[in-house]
Amino acid sequence: MVSPDKLSLLFKSYHTPLVRFLTRRLGDRDSAEEIAQETFVRALRAETITSDRSWLFAVASNLVRDDARRDMRERKRLELMRTHAQAESAEEPEPSAVERAEDQAMARRAIEMLAERDRDALLMREEGLGYEEIAEALGLSVASVGTTLSRARRRLMEAYESLQGERPAERA
């Protein structure tokens, strides 16, 4: 069982990046916080943890998968609520805010168009995980991480660009 000191160190080192990874992955901070907490609870119960960061991200990814099945409906409701609230907003936000909101929505849609493994690998890489850590967390060979990332990046860009092409021309 992991000692409290060790857990404290893990929490201090990895809680913030883990929550950020999960928020990006889920699009919902509350769920991200909950899963991060559950991840650290599992860490406390674990017998041994050899590679801290990849272990934490792997457990978090697995929890996301479990959570996704359970809460899919709930998150869709949340998204609908948020979209509705924004659409009904009485005060027009400043243009830059509108553009940023559009950009965020397109980024969210584009990231969700990726295959799960590609998405996890990309988001882990963006959190600074090395190829070995990503390989360990996702059960890949180190040699295939580069291929996975190149595919993920290309598909993300293509998805984003296609979404961008669907909307009216850029504001001059």
Next chain:
Amino acid sequence: MEADASTHPDDGTIHAWLDDALDAATAARIAAHVRDCPECAERVAEARGLIAGASRIVGALDDVPAGTRPAWAQDATVDSGPSGRAVPFTSAQAKASTTDASLWRWLRVTPARAAIAATLIVALGITMTRQRTGLDTPESVQVSSSRSASAPTAELGDSGRAAGGAGAGASAQGAMQAPQATPAPDHLLDSAVAKSLAIGHPQRSMSAAKDAAIPQAPANAAAASTPVDSLAGMRVAEGRSALQRQRVIGRDERADKVRTGAAAAAAPPAAAEAVTAAKAADASVARGERSSFAGGSAMRGDVAGTPTGCYQLASAAAGATWGGEPLPLTVAVDLTADAATPTARLFSADGRPSSLQARWLRTTRDSVRLTLARPGYTGTIELGPELAGGRTGLARSGPSSVNSARTPSEQAAAPERAMPVTLRPAGCPSR
């Protein structure tokens, strides 16, 4: 020396190389190969563009603009990603922002209630008049009085269950309070419903978000990773000083360091230099004509990384275009506009102004995104970090779904494709 085709690195290896994930010997071999292989240099440029673009898109996931979040999201204690662009909204701030309206809130004066009150007053007046003239009975006066007293009581009761939607006015009031008192998910959802119902009340629906968002931005500024943040609008004010630009850049650099993680920070300096030197070589491969405008003036030399002056946008691909204009083009960045997203004007190779403009956005890890601004077209250029030979990346453009501004001949033209490009410092055209 022409590299053997069998040694061409695949895309995964190129990405691994650019991600510093290869051992030194392999990295050196790739660098040498890319230096002598124009085809691979183009693929490296493309990979840099993909890395920069994907990183920017992932960073956009963290961007939650102030004033557009529903009540349940505003109640979150902290909502900041690595960029820190999202603005925290604490319960204490929510309380402070609404204190000045507490009296009116306590009175719960809404247009609907004002109308009800006016009706009751008129009804009471008529009743009293009739009573005084002996045309009414004491019982009917009692009924009127009890109705006038019970209506507001019922509405006050509704406020505790605002999400029930019993009345628009009551729900609107409850929407501002429910998220603070009840953090359980169902109540948060209910508060979002109530918030949307409350939108029609401008005094409350917008003031809570803005009052809290603007004062909070500086507290998060140190973590911002892109120039586009919640204070961008304020920075558009005239006379933006060089000091402000430095602050923006400094903030980006700090955020970049955070984003790249401890691994980069812990890398041995010698090894890091070797990798940098090896990678710098590839940037010089994608060759293009360096523009030389008679009487042109170079404008570079501002603070680190700030887009200043003119650059040449070139591609090794034959017949390459961007936004319908043939490359190479000269990109002149206008720093007198919004420093966060400066506008760039594009000139043809012979110095004539083109119909293209673009917005220059500095993103994470010293990358740059150029967004085409030409009616009828969409286009972007994702560029990697600035190296000795300039920036390399990936340019895309094509007709937009709304393309009325294009001529029939332009519409008949085949859609443009993505292509590797290089952006290098160059002289500015005479104007």
